[in-house]
Each structure stands twice: as C-alpha cells, then as structure tokens.
Amino acid sequence: MSKTKDKLLVLMEIAIIAAFAMALEYVPHKTGISSVQMSYGVIPISVLALRRGVGAGLVAGFTWGLLDMLLIGIGEGSVLNVGQGLLEYPVAFAVAGLGGLFAGRLQTALKRDQRTASFAWAWAAVLLGDVAKYFCHFLAGWIFWGSYAPKGMPAWQYSLVINGGSALATGLLSLIVISVLVTSIRTLFLPKQVQKLGHA
Secondary structure, eight states, rough: OOOHHHHHHHHHHHHHHHHHHHTTTOOOOOSSTTTBBTTTTHHHHHHHHHHHHHHHHHHHHHOOOOOHHHIIIITTTTOOOOOHHHHHIIIIHHGGGGGGHHHHHHHHHHHHHHHHHHHHHHHHHHHHHHHHHHHHHHHHHHSSSSSGSOOOOOOOHHHHHHHHHHHHHHHHHHHHHHHHHHHHHHGSSSSSHHHTTTOO
C-alpha cells in the first residue's frame, strides 16, 4: 500500500511540475535579442528530476512538451511537420529531465552537508538538461528551419547561433535559481521517503 501511495505521489508531482512548466511559457521570456529566448520551464523540470530521478524528469518534460506543442506551437505555426514537431517539443522537452541522472549524488551530498559537491551535482544536472534540450532544437533548426537562414549563412551555423544563445540564456538563469534553491530549500531535493530510507 505504501508503494502505491509513493507512486501516486510521484505521479502527482509530475503532473504539477509539467503544468507549472507550461504555465511559465506564458510569461514573457524574450531576451531582447531576436529569436533568443529563455525557457523557464527547464527550472521546475530540473528540480523534479533532482528530487525524483531521471524517469520522473523525462515524463514531466515529455508532458510539458506535448502541452506546449498543442497549446502554443501548432497555433503559432511553429510545427512544420510531424518529425520536426516531435523533435522540438516532446523529445526536446523530455531530455531537459536528464539531469535526474545526478539525483542520487546530489541527495547524498546534501545529506552529508557537502556544500561544494551539492553545487557541483546540481549544476551538472542543469547543464546536462539544458544542453540536451537545445541540441534537439539545434538539430531541428539545421534540418527543418534552414531556409530561414540569412543569405550566405549555412543552416547549421544559423541554428547554432539562435539556439546557442537561447541555451546560454536559459542555462545561466537556471543555474542561478537552482543554486539559490540548493542553498535555501535543500529539503526540496530530499523527498521524505528518501530521507527516511536513506537512499542516495
């Protein structure tokens, strides 16, 4: 019964985080540089991934991606075809949760009060999710959006500039927020059952 309750709790957290990440898409997120924008949803996805592991992070990200594609992407004309739509939404948003691979290491460091290690694993998680997400966007930009590149600029270079800028902006913001959370609300990354069982 306890395991069932735990699974239900994790599913609820996934649903809440995916919905929160989607809600953040409606907050202005352009940087002032053409086509470069921050993806705020990477932050809650990273928190969940570091709290519940890579599986929960991937599922939450995938759900967020589907919602974004259906509620915003299609309406704005950002979905060119099935392949591009799947790559830039469900797949790209799902891999933002890959930082969960470092969840155990972060939780162990937090329980041992290892401040430096805690920051290192949290940052590694954020950077992995950020790079993975924008690598998918880079591929999509290169393959599907190349015709929008300025005359004389290779499609891959155009995609790298646009998506690289967004990756840097998102990554920097995410690192700052995650650092604050690790410092001030460490229990956010230590669910009760982890604390009770002492699992890393």
